[in-house]
Amino acid sequence: xxxxxxxxxxxxxxxxxxxxxxxxxxxxxxxxxxxxxxxxxxxxxxxxxxxxxxxxxxxxxxxxxxxxxxxxxxxxxxxxxxxxxxxxxxxxxxxxxxxxxxxxxxxxxxxxxxxxxxxxxxxxxxxxxxxxxxxxxxxxxxxxxxxxxxxxxxxxxxxxxxxxxxxxxxxxxxxxxxxxxxxxxxxxxxxxxxxxxxxxxxxxxxxxxxxxxxxxxxxxxxxxxxxxxxxxxxxxxxxxxxxxxxxxxxxxxxxxxxxxxxxxxxxxxxxxxxxxxxxxxxxxxxxxxxxxxxxxxxxxxxxxxxxxxxxxxxxxxxxxxxxxxxxxxxxxxxxxxxxxxxxxxxxxxxxxxxxxxxxxxxxxxxxxxxxxxxxxxxxxxxxxxxxxxxxxxxxxxxxxxxxxxxxxxxxxxxxxxxxxxx
RNA sequence: GGUGAGGUGGCUGAGUGGUCGAAAGCAGCGCUUUGCUAAAGCGCCGUACCCCCAAAAGGGUACCGAGGGUUCGAAUCCCUCCCUCACCGCCA
Numbered sequence: 001x002x003x004x005x006x007x008x009x010x011x012x013x014x015x016x017x018x019x020x021x022x023x024x025x026x027x028x029x030x031x032x033x034x035x036x037x038x039x040x041x042x043x044x045x046x047x048x049x050x051x052x053x054x055x056x057x058x059x060x061x062x063x064x065x066x067x068x069x070x071x072x073x074x075x076x077x078x079x080x081x082x083x084x085x086x087x088x089x090x091x092x093x094x095x096x097x098x099x100x101x102x103x104x105x106x107x108x109x110x111x112x113x114x115x116x117x118x119x120x121x122x123x124x125x126x127x128x129x130x131x132x133x134x135x136x137x138x139x140x141x142x143x144x145x146x147x148x149x150x151x152x153x154x155x156x157x158x159x160x161x162x163x164x165x166x167x168x169x170x171x172x173x174x175x176x177x178x179x180x181x182x183x184x185x186x187x188x189x190x191x192x193x194x195x196x197x198x199x200x201x202x203x204x205x206x207x208x209x210x211x212x213x214x215x216x217x218x219x220x221x222x223x224x225x226x227x228x229x230x231x232x233x234x235x236x237x238x239x240x241x242x243x244x245x246x247x248x249x250x251x252x253x254x255x256x257x258x259x260x261x262x263x264x265x266x267x268x269x270x271x272x273x274x275x276x277x278x279x280x281x282x283x284x285x286x287x288x289x290x291x292x293x294x295x296x297x298x299x300x301x302x303x304x305x306x307x308x309x310x311x312x313x314x315x316x317x318x319x320x321x322x323x324x325x326x327x328x329x330x331x332x333x334x335x336x337x338x339x340x341x342x343x344x345x346x347x348x349x350x351x352x353x354x355x356x357x358x359x360x361x362x363x364x365x366x367x368x369x370x371x372x373x374x375x376x377x378x379x380x381x382x383x384x385x386x387x388x389x390x391x392x393x394x395x396x397x398x399x400x401x402x403x404x405x406x407x408x409x410x411x412x413x414x415x416x417x418x419x420x421x422x
Numbered sequence: 423g424g425u426g427a428g429g430u431g432g433c434u435g436a437g438u439g440g441u442c443g444a445a446a447g448c449a450g451c452g453c454u455u456u457g458c459u460a461a462a463g464c465g466c467c468g469u470a471c472c473c474c475c476a477a478a479a480g481g482g483u484a485c486c487g488a489g490g491g492u493u494c495g496a497a498u499c500c501c502u503c504c505c506u507c508a509c510c511g512c513c514a
């Protein structure tokens with residue numbers, strides 16, 4: 001959520017930055033400002049009346065103690081009741097409308113974010129490793145089918161399309177990856193492991209900005225009004241919602257494994273064969289809460305922590321920076337890490353590392369106490385460290401041997417319990 | 423799910439209709455005194471918003487789990503909900 005003061009003081013700046021995303025939000029900004037001034041006018045008048053009422057009420061108390069008649073003053077107070085009621089309703093209506101509108105405004109891209117309209121405009125920031133030289137690259141579907149690692153048919157039978165069942169060595173590899181990732185980030189990179197609930201309340205989704213805009217992407221348990229998490233970002237970032245953290249607690253760094261549930265409404269059939277886009281997938285997520293002064297540096301180290309995964313596994317990847325038109329709703333700056341898929345001859349996004357600045361913190365009222373004792377909004381960041389399904393694809397396709405077996409990177413041998421899949 | 427108890431400021435904890443944003447204690451900050459690694463005295467010490475304003479200061483409103491209601495006036499009375507604890511029931 002954007003700062004109402006910023007909108008008030010620099011509306012044109014806000015409009016211009018929002019326009020860089022490729023759409024105009026001028027009308028929304030203008031309506032927010034209209035609500036803001038309407039609210040304040042009503043509030044000022046209301047508070048004046050309340051002050052009068054309080055004064056007279058105290059007077060009544062005093063007079064009654066002296067056994068004096070107060071009927072006249074009581075009538076005076078009563079005569080204002082209707083106006084006060086109306087003003088209170090007016091004020092809260094403006095406030096609610098203003099909040100609803102603010103929740104639909106995306107974050108402002110940082111000034112350094114490259115201008116662009118779509119994913120094709122994202123500049124490549126760096127490349128690590130090289131495309132492996134494979135004689136007969138194969139698609140992960142072919143590999144997994146032959147080695148009986150994944151059962152898509154039965155996944156669809158029990159849960160519907162875009163659900164998969166990992167089987168045998170396939171299931172074991174997934175578990176090995178989860179353990180490897182959590183150990184790496186907690187032991188080497190200083191993150192604290194958390195295992196959060198997999199369903200959350202509406203407020204949590206609003207807090208991290210999945211709602212209200214992306215309501216059609218969420219699985220919802222209607223009877224209990226709970227939502228399946230689309231990413232661990234939601235429960236983990238919301239852990240400290242409505243808290244005021246001591247400065248000494250920052251930065252907070254969490255690593256969490258969770259399954260992620262996404263309806264993916266409207267994206268069926270679009271380069272989505274196999275594991276690439278599922279309704280349920282595993283992910284290890286990295287979340288940081290820090291001070292505004294440190295968030296830029298924390299984004300760099302967060303991205304480096306995620307990249308380390310691919311480096312250790314020896315997987316070729318590149319890092320792109322999202323341009324203004326491709327930037328996520330709540331993000332002020334984002335790096336995507338894309339791993340090379342020999343089977344698809346394409347880069348697959350395995351991590352998206354974003355700095356939300358105070359956008360999420362405002363929504364969830366997450367603050368810290370500054371050195372001067374003043375409460376300030378935290379900055380929040382997150383990035384996948386990494387998504388498992390696409391990492392899995394890259395591992396199978398990159399490790400493919402001429403004899404059809406899969407050689408695994410040394411870092412996974414102990415976790416997996418073998419050096420290769422055959 | 424049932425019954426009972428309870429949710430007050432960073433913490434402990436008073437407060438059952440009027441001068442309570444809320445006693446007292448602890449913690450914290452500042453000053454003073456004595457001195458020695460502590461003690462005593464005094465003062466300050468919640469949050470959000472509105473008005474004023476260059477800013478500071480100042481004035482005001484709201485907040486005692488959340489939301490409604492009664493009343494001239496609610497931390498205090500009534501209703502609904504949430505959460506915590508205890509016991510019971512059910513259950514991986």
